[in-house]
Amino acid sequence: MTGSETAQDCIRLADRPVVVFLRAAIWLLAGLAVIALPFAVIITSRDLPAPVALLWDFAMGCGFAALALAAVQFALTGRIKLLTAPFGADIIYVFHRFLSWGVLGLMLLHFAVLYIWYQPALGDLNPLSARWELTIGRFALACFVLLIVTSELRKWLRLDYHWWRVMHVALAVAGFAAAVAHVLGVGKYTGADQTRALWLGVTLVWAGFILWARLLRPAILWRNAWRVTRNSAERGGVHRLTLRPEGRPLRAWKAGQFAWLSIGDTPWAMKEHPFTIATAPELGPEIAFAIKPLGDDSERLTKVKPGSRAYVDGPFGTFSVDREADAAGFVMIAGGVGITPVIANLTALQARNDPRPVILIYANPTLEAAPFREELDALAARMNLTVVHVLETPPADWRGESGYIDGDLLARHLPEQTRHWPHMLCGPAPMLDATTAALRQSGVSARRISFEIFEMV
Ligand SMILES: Cc1cc2nc3c(=O)[nH]c(=O)nc-3n(C[C@H](O)[C@H](O)[C@H](O)COP(=O)(O)OP(=O)(O)OC[C@H]3O[C@@H](n4cnc5c(N)ncnc54)[C@H](O)[C@@H]3O)c2cc1C
Missing domain, CATH: 1.20.120 (Four Helix Bundle (Hemerythrin (Met), subunit A))
Structure with missing residues (x-):
C-alpha cells in the first residue's frame, strides 16, 4: 500500500x-x-x-x-x-x-x-x-x-x-x-x-x-497444466509444493482462497482434493500448497517429485482479508495445518504494506511441530503482527500459553477493541467449536466470525 x-x-x-x-x-x-x-x-x-x-x-x-x-x-x-x-x-x-x-x-x-x-x-x-x-x-x-x-x-x-x-x-x-x-x-x-x-x-x-x-x-484444466517445481518438508509433517503455470495462471485470485489439486491423474478422474493456496496473489503467478498427510491421497501428494504435471481448479472460497476492507484489524486463530489460509492472508497484507494490526493465536502440539513457524517470525518482523503460540504439550521451560484455547486465554490476548474486528478461524472442528463459543461469550457477534472448514463434506 x-x-x-x-x-x-x-x-x-x-x-x-x-x-x-x-x-x-x-x-x-x-x-x-x-x-x-x-x-x-x-x-x-x-x-x-x-x-x-x-x-x-x-x-x-x-x-x-x-x-x-x-x-x-x-x-x-x-x-x-x-x-x-x-x-x-x-x-x-x-x-x-x-x-x-x-x-x-x-x-x-x-x-x-x-x-x-x-x-x-x-x-x-x-x-x-x-x-x-x-x-x-x-x-x-x-x-x-x-x-x-x-x-x-x-x-x-x-x-x-x-x-x-x-x-x-x-x-x-x-x-x-x-x-x-x-x-x-x-x-x-x-x-x-x-x-x-x-x-x-x-x-x-x-x-x-x-x-x-x-x-x-x-x-x-488439461490444456492449462501446472508443473511442480519444488517439494519441501515443513514442520509438523507438512509438505510445501510449489507450482508454476504452464498455461493460464490463476485469475481473480484472492489471498486465502483454495483450489482443487490433482497430481498423477487426469482431470477427468475425479481424484482432485481441495487445498488452500498457501501464498498470495502479489507473489504470483507461482503458487504453493502446504499439505499434511491425513489420508491416502494427501500422503501421496506429499511425495510427488519436482517436474510432476499438476491440475489446479480454482480459485474458490471467501476466507480472505479482501472481504474485509473496512476492518480496523484482524484476529486470526489457527490450529496446525489450518495455518495455511492464514499464511496466505498475512503474506498478502505484508506484500501490500497494510498497516492494520493482526493478532494471531496459533495452536500446535509443540513448537517444533508448528508449520510455518519461521515464516511467521519473518512476517512479524515486517508487519503489524502479534503471534501467540499455544502449545498442547509444552517443554518444562516454556513461558508462553499452553493447553487448549479457551475464554481466559482469549481474554488475555484480545483487548476490548478487537471485538469488532473480523475473527478468521481455521483448524480442527473441536477447536473451532470451542473457540467460537468462547468468542461469542466474550461479546463477538456471529457476523464477525468466519471459518475455513477443511472437512467440507
Ligand atoms: C477448503 C479446504 C481447504 C483445505 N486446505 C488444506 C490445506 O491447505 N492443507 C491440508 O493439508 N489440507 C487441506 N484441506 C484438507 C484436505 O482437502 C484433506 O485432508 C484431503 O482431501 C484428504 O484426502 P485423503 O484422500 O488424503 O484422505 P481421506 O482419508 O480419503 O479423506 C479424509 C477426509 O477429507 C475429506 N476429503 C477427502 N477428499 C476430498 C475431496 N476430494 N474433496 C473434499 N473433501 C475431501 C473428506 O471429508 C474425507 O472424509 C482442505 C480442505 C478444504 C475443504
Whole structure:
C-alpha cells in the first residue's frame, strides 16, 4: 500500500460487501425463479388438466417441485465461480446438503400421497409387470434415497471418499434422468408446446451442467497444466509444493482462497482434493500448497517429485482479508495445518504494506511441530503482527500459553477493541467449536466470525 492508498483501494469492486450482498440476493431470486418455472409454464399452458382433487394436485406439485430442486443441485455442485463467489464453496455445499433433504422429502410426499389415496393410479409394484414409466419413477426415488443415505452415513459406512464421490455422481445422474423419463412417460403435462419446451429445456440445461462439470471443465484444466517445481518438508509433517503455470495462471485470485489439486491423474478422474493456496496473489503467478498427510491421497501428494504435471481448479472460497476492507484489524486463530489460509492472508497484507494490526493465536502440539513457524517470525518482523503460540504439550521451560484455547486465554490476548474486528478461524472442528463459543461469550457477534472448514463434506 502506498501512502495515498487505503485498504479499500486493494479490494476489487466484486468483493465489496454491498456488491457481494446484491450478487447473493440475485442468485437466491434466480434459484426461486427456476423452482417456480415448471409451475408457471404448466399453469399458463393449454396443457393444464382440470383439477382432479386437492390431494392429487398436491402430489403432482410435490413431484414437480422435487424435480426443479434436483435440477438446481447440479448447478450448485458444478463449481461455477460466479455462483459460489458471493456465498463461499463451503456454504454452497451446506445448502446442497439441506436442499437434498428437500428433494427427497418432496419425492416421498409425491409417492406417499398417491400410495395412500390413489393406489390404483400407481398400478402394479412388481417391476416385471408394472408400467415402465411408473417403475422408472420408483427407480428415481430409490436413487435419491440411496444418495442421501450414503452421503449422511458415509463415514459410518466407511465408504472410501473417491468411490463414494463416483457413486454419488452416478446416482444423481441416473436418478435425475429417471425422474425426467417418468414425467415424459406418464405424459400428464407434456401435451402442449410450452410444456414440451419446458421439459426439453430442463433436460438440455441439466445435460449442459454435466457436460461442463465432467468433460469441458477438465478439458480446460488439461490444456492449462501446472508443473511442480519444488517439494519441501515443513514442520509438523507438512509438505510445501510449489507450482508454476504452464498455461493460464490463476485469475481473480484472492489471498486465502483454495483450489482443487490433482497430481498423477487426469482431470477427468475425479481424484482432485481441495487445498488452500498457501501464498498470495502479489507473489504470483507461482503458487504453493502446504499439505499434511491425513489420508491416502494427501500422503501421496506429499511425495510427488519436482517436474510432476499438476491440475489446479480454482480459485474458490471467501476466507480472505479482501472481504474485509473496512476492518480496523484482524484476529486470526489457527490450529496446525489450518495455518495455511492464514499464511496466505498475512503474506498478502505484508506484500501490500497494510498497516492494520493482526493478532494471531496459533495452536500446535509443540513448537517444533508448528508449520510455518519461521515464516511467521519473518512476517512479524515486517508487519503489524502479534503471534501467540499455544502449545498442547509444552517443554518444562516454556513461558508462553499452553493447553487448549479457551475464554481466559482469549481474554488475555484480545483487548476490548478487537471485538469488532473480523475473527478468521481455521483448524480442527473441536477447536473451532470451542473457540467460537468462547468468542461469542466474550461479546463477538456471529457476523464477525468466519471459518475455513477443511472437512467440507
Ligand atoms: C477448503 C479446504 C481447504 C483445505 N486446505 C488444506 C490445506 O491447505 N492443507 C491440508 O493439508 N489440507 C487441506 N484441506 C484438507 C484436505 O482437502 C484433506 O485432508 C484431503 O482431501 C484428504 O484426502 P485423503 O484422500 O488424503 O484422505 P481421506 O482419508 O480419503 O479423506 C479424509 C477426509 O477429507 C475429506 N476429503 C477427502 N477428499 C476430498 C475431496 N476430494 N474433496 C473434499 N473433501 C475431501 C473428506 O471429508 C474425507 O472424509 C482442505 C480442505 C478444504 C475443504
